[in-house]
Amino acid sequence: MIVFFDFDELNTFNCTYGGSEEKAGALRVFVKGGLALPYGVFLEEKNGTRFVKCEKDKAESVGNIFPIHYIYDPSRRVEYVEWELSEDGFLRARTSSGEWVQYTSKSDSQYAMHEFVGGFWFVFEGVVFSKRITTEYTADREKSTGNEVIQEFGSRSCVEALSKKYFLEGVLEVQPGSGWMSWEIYAKSFHIEIPDV
Numbered sequence: 001m002i003v004f005f006d007f008d009e010l011n012t013f014n015c016t017y018g019g020s021e022e023k024a025g026a027l028r029v030f031v032k033g034g035l036a037l038p039y040g041v042f043l044e045e046k047n048g049t050r051f052v053k054c055e056k057d058k059a060e061s062v063g064n065i066f067p068i069h070y071i072y073d074p075s076r077r078v079e080y081v082e083w084e085l086s087e088d089g090f091l092r093a094r095t096s097s098g099e100w101v102q103y104t105s106k107s108d109s110q111y112a113m114h115e116f117v118g119g120f121w122f123v124f125e126g127v128v129f130s131k132r133i134t135t136e137y138t139a140d141r142e143k144s145t146g147n148e149v150i151q152e153f154g155s156r157s158c159v160e161a162l163s164k165k166y167f168l169e170g171v172l173e174v175q176p177g178s179g180w181m182s183w184e185i186y187a188k189s190f191h192i193e194i195p196d197v
Helices: 106-109
Strands: 001-005 015-023 026-033 040-047 048-051 068-073 078-079 082-085 090-096 100-104 114-119 118-126 129-136 142-156 164-172 179-187 191-192
Touching: 026 068, 026 179, 118 179, 142 179, 164 191
Parallel strands: 001 048, 015 164
Antiparallel strands: 001 191, 015 026, 026 114, 026 118, 040 048, 068 078, 068 114, 082 090, 090 100, 118 191, 129 142, 129 179, 164 179
8 A cells, every 4th residue: 555645744763673675766665663653544536545633533543554563662662552541541451472551640651652654665766866874773772883884776966956865863773774864855755655554
């Protein structure tokens, strides 16, 4: 399924990235997880599905179409793959190992409701240039080694007025990682490709 998004409305800072592939002027970057979606709805158009941002009270549950959909509690550093809120606002959630956790505080419940998606591809069409900088982690992934790997694809001189600049940040879990990645991409268009499950 192809879904057109306004890239600037996506928060890519917390993403974890897998492999990438380039062919015929298109760059595909696999997003393992960590994309936070704004509130919105899907609209069917002639050329596909478009995501449109809207207010919370008009939004649909858009995360359910992604292969990976979870919430994350940053204070406990745990992901939940299934969850429900009671009528009085308390969270009950299940980890991927099957453990159910019952929250006893409304504020803790709300804090744990950071919703993320993954298991899909960012697709950039008409790529003319990109520059990826990966700062390698130590083996324990606690800090940086200080080593940077810089990779350039295409030619900066080919960047034209019709190209838009896209910027990805997050953890890269494949070579030359594992490490923190920042990737500047100049392309003509962007969409998300969600595999059929």
